[in-house]
Amino acid sequence: MPISQTVYYGSSSTQKKSLSGIPQLEITPSEESINIHGQTSLEELTKQMYKQNVELAVVNKTLRVIRALYSVTIESLEVEDVTQRLVDTIVKELNLTAVLISLIDEQNNILKPIAITRSAEIIKALEYLGKPLESFVVGLDNLSNLAINVVKDKERKITGNLLDILVPHVRQRDADKVEEITGIKTLILYPILLGEKCLGVINIALAKKVDDLSRVQRETLEQLLNVVSTSLDRAQLYENLKIANEKLKELDKLKDEFVSLASHELRSPMTTIKGSLSTILDGYAGEVSKETREFLTAAYSENDRLIRLVNNLLNISRIESGRLKFLVTNVDMSKLMKDEVDNMQMAAKERGLTLTIDKTENLPLVLADEDKIREVLINLLGNAIKFTHQGGITVSAKVDKDMVVTSVTDTGNGIAPEDQDLLFKKFSQVRRGTYSRQTGGTGLGLYISKKIIEGLQGQIWLTSTVGKGTTFFFSLPIIK
Amino acid sequence: MAKILFIEDDPLLVKIYSTRLSVDGYEVISAENGEDGLQIAETQAPDLIVLDIMMPRLDGFSVLEKLRQSEKTRNTPILVYSNLGQEDEIVRAKKMGATDFVIKANLSPTEMINKIKEHLPK
Numbered sequence: 001m002p003i004s005q006t007v008y009y010g011s012s013s014t015q016k017k018s019l020s021g022i023p024q025l026e027i028t029p030s031e032e033s034i035n036i037h038g039q040t041s042l043e044e045l046t047k048q049m050y051k052q053n054v055e056l057a058v059v060n061k062t063l064r065v066i067r068a069l070y071s072v073t074i075e076s077l078e079v080e081d082v083t084q085r086l087v088d089t090i091v092k093e094l095n096l097t098a099v100l101i102s103l104i105d106e107q108n109n110i111l112k113p114i115a116i117t118r119s120a121e122i123i124k125a126l127e128y129l130g131k132p133l134e135s136f137v138v139g140l141d142n143l144s145n146l147a148i149n150v151v152k153d154k155e156r157k158i159t160g161n162l163l164d165i166l167v168p169h170v171r172q173r174d175a176d177k178v179e180e181i182t183g184i185k186t187l188i189l190y191p192i193l194l195g196e197k198c199l200g201v202i203n204i205a206l207a208k209k210v211d212d213l214s215r216v217q218r219e220t221l222e223q224l225l226n227v228v229s230t231s232l233d234r235a236q237l238y239e240n241l242k243i244a245n246e247k248l249k250e251l252d253k254l255k256d257e258f259v260s261l262a263s264h265e266l267r268s269p270m271t272t273i274k275g276s277l278s279t280i281l282d283g284y285a286g287e288v289s290k291e292t293r294e295f296l297t298a299a300y301s302e303n304d305r306l307i308r309l310v311n312n313l314l315n316i317s318r319i320e321s322g323r324l325k326f327l328v329t330n331v332d333m334s335k336l337m338k339d340e341v342d343n344m345q346m347a348a349k350e351r352g353l354t355l356t357i358d359k360t361e362n363l364p365l366v367l368a369d370e371d372k373i374r375e376v377l378i379n380l381l382g383n384a385i386k387f388t389h390q391g392g393i394t395v396s397a398k399v400d401k402d403m404v405v406t407s408v409t410d411t412g413n414g415i416a417p418e419d420q421d422l423l424f425k426k427f428s429q430v431r432r433g434t435y436s437r438q439t440g441g442t443g444l445g446l447y448i449s450k451k452i453i454e455g456l457q458g459q460i461w462l463t464s465t466v467g468k469g470t471t472f473f474f475s476l477p478i479i480k
Numbered sequence: 481m482a483k484i485l486f487i488e489d490d491p492l493l494v495k496i497y498s499t500r501l502s503v504d505g506y507e508v509i510s511a512e513n514g515e516d517g518l519q520i521a522e523t524q525a526p527d528l529i530v531l532d533i534m535m536p537r538l539d540g541f542s543v544l545e546k547l548r549q550s551e552k553t554r555n556t557p558i559l560v561y562s563n564l565g566q567e568d569e570i571v572r573a574k575k576m577g578a579t580d581f582v583i584k585a586n587l588s589p590t591e592m593i594n595k596i597k598e599h600l601p602k
Contacts (some may be wrong), residue, residue: 033600045495161592256566256597260564260566260569261577263563264562264563264564266488267563267583267584268584268585270561271493271584271585272490272492272493272565273494273495274585274588274589275492275496275588275589276492276496278588278589278590279496279499279589281519282500282589282590284499284500285499307586309583310585311585312588318566325567325568326567327567327570327571339591339594342588342590342591343587343588343591371565371583371586374586375586472597
């Protein structure tokens with residue numbers, strides 16, 4: 001009766017591989033243990049049980065180590081940390097002298113030592129060599145180094161000479177000295193493979209002169225390599241992701257600075273145009289003829305349109321990157337309305353429209369971002385002026401429960417119910433899918449206004465009758 | 481009458497405001513960079529300072545910090561007047577002691593002058 005193959009789970013008849021690569025046992029007597037008369041002798045059964053017990057012990061051990069390795073990968077995601085923990089766990093669980101893991105650095109085309117057992121002997125050996133571990137990098141084309149051959153051939157290799165993995169950094173007598181200090185007699189090198197890809201090399205050091213590991217050690221180790229490669233791959237992916245994320249953050253910051261600077265540069269000349277035109281129109285630079293006034297007023301309101309456009313683009317970039325922030329203070333809506341109605345008066349006059357304020361006395365203060373609300377009001381007034389051809393625009397405000405509701409009413413064409421849904425969506429003007437528009441504009445204003453008002457705990461809505469006109473409302477919370 | 485210091489590197493803007501404010505009887509003095517602005521603020525005792533941010537030599541934030549450290553300008557109203565104006569910049573200026581932050585392009589000169597009058601010590 002030959003020794004059953006089942007002791008080692010490399011056999012085919014009694015072991016199946018599960019999907020995870022962990023061997024599974026079939027606890028059934030092998031065919032050889034059943035005699036021709038269909039009876040099994042007690043001796044045979046005992047042997048069988050013994051073998052299966054040994055096998056079970058090996059599997060148990062493997063499972064325990066794999067579990068330990070998995071927990072390593074769960075506890076940390078830093079490549080160096082994971083590697084060091086893997087090294088420590090393998091040495092401890094398999095009673096090895098030392099383990100060294102080197103990983104491939106594709107960018108620099110090198111194999112780089114990452115972690116080694118930190119025993120007193122190893123530390124002493126490194127001190128003797130006078131260089132830190134990470135300096136023992138080897139070019140991937142240096143075939144005089146055994147580890148590089150492991151990477152190239154994707155198969156394990158064994159040596160009794162430490163020099164094989166230390167070239168080109170040391171000479172034979174230094175390698176011998178390291179051997180003397182550490183007591184390492186045999187090195188077994190395994191490639192760390194992930195599918196077809198080689199991530200690096202794991203170096204197993206033994207204090208005995210042997211041709212190979214014990215079979216139990218070998219089988220266990222070969223099972224572990226799967227876990228090692230996936231956990232290292234995971235850590236490397238995470239690290240790459242982290243680097244990419246940092247780069248993105250940096251880019252985002254740069255973009256933010258750029259937008260800020262670009263809007264500054266765009267708004268600066270518009271400021272001086274606005275200031276100069278209004279100074280002329282207000283009569284500070286001599287008398288202005290009626291005709292000149294007409295042209296200058298047009299220039300003034302077109303310039304204001306540009307300013308609104310830049311402000312809206314600035315807002316949209318912040319909304320889109322999720323960074324619309326609010327500086328909330330107590331805001332006096334009556335004052336704000338008066339400011340903006342004064343500000344837009346010229347644009348209204350230019351189109352022959354009236355622009356008036358109705359009922360704003362004794363309004364309580366609201367909790368809002370003054371600059372942002374100003375932009376909302378400017379957007380609503382700008383739209384009302386743009387879409388009204390005769391009549392006028394009235395701004396009003398009233399208290400409704402714990403909110404102040406501001407409204408902008410125009411005598412324009414009105415908005416058909418089917419178009420009302422589109423209004424607060426992004427690029428509402430563009431969505432109509434045609435360039436033959438009656439009026440200009442990016443269609444961003446109402447979308448931005450909605451984001452601003454909702455961000456300030458208010459609401460924005462409208463009522464409209466085709467042919468009669470439209471009223472836009474927005475509410476903001478009264479301070480408590 | 482009140483004396484207003486513009487620390488502002490755009491001479492056209494300074495001209496617009498000195499034209500308009502002098503009609504209302506205010507005295508406008510100006511500096512076209514941060515360093516000169518600091519010196520004039522120290523020696524001329526303005527009643528209010530309008531301060532740009534992006535300027536040659538010393539930027540508005542540094543000027544603001546120094547103005548608030550100085551005995552003479554510690555309590556002077558300072559309107560930061562800039563076309564920057566992301567929330568972070570506004571918060572930063574206010575933390576450093578700016579009385580208000582005005583985004584240049586958003587206000588007409590009339591509105592800006594109203595703001596100045598509003599913040600002038602009564």
